Amino acid sequence: KDVVARVMPYLTGEVSKDMVAGKTVLITAHGNSLRAIVKHIDCISDTDIAKVNIPTGIPLYYEFDDDFEPITKGGRYLDPEAAKAAIEAVANQGKR
Structure with a gap:
C-alpha cells in the first residue's frame, strides 16, 4: 500500500496530463512500482495483485480507449514468449 x-x-x-495531451508515455520501473501501476490500470484487488508476476526487463504495452480504460486488460508483452518464460521464473523464485 x-x-x-x-x-x-x-x-x-x-502521466495523466501527458496522456490527455495525446503523448505516448514510457514508464520504466521495477517490481512493486510496476505492480502498483498495473493494479491501478487494471483495477486489481489487493488480494489478486499479489498473484500477478511481472517479469523484469520485458516491455509491457498498454493501449487505452478514449475514456482512458485499457483496451486489453493486463496489457500485452512485446515479446510474449520471453515474458511467459520470465513470468514462470518469477513465480518459481519463492518455491526453491
Whole structure:
C-alpha cells in the first residue's frame, strides 16, 4: 500500500496530463512500482495483485480507449514468449 500511495500522484498527475495531451508515455520501473501501476490500470484487488508476476526487463504495452480504460486488460508483452518464460521464473523464485 505504501508503494501505491507513492506511485499514484505521479500516475494521476504527470502521466495523466501527458496522456490527455495525446503523448505516448514510457514508464520504466521495477517490481512493486510496476505492480502498483498495473493494479491501478487494471483495477486489481489487493488480494489478486499479489498473484500477478511481472517479469523484469520485458516491455509491457498498454493501449487505452478514449475514456482512458485499457483496451486489453493486463496489457500485452512485446515479446510474449520471453515474458511467459520470465513470468514462470518469477513465480518459481519463492518455491526453491
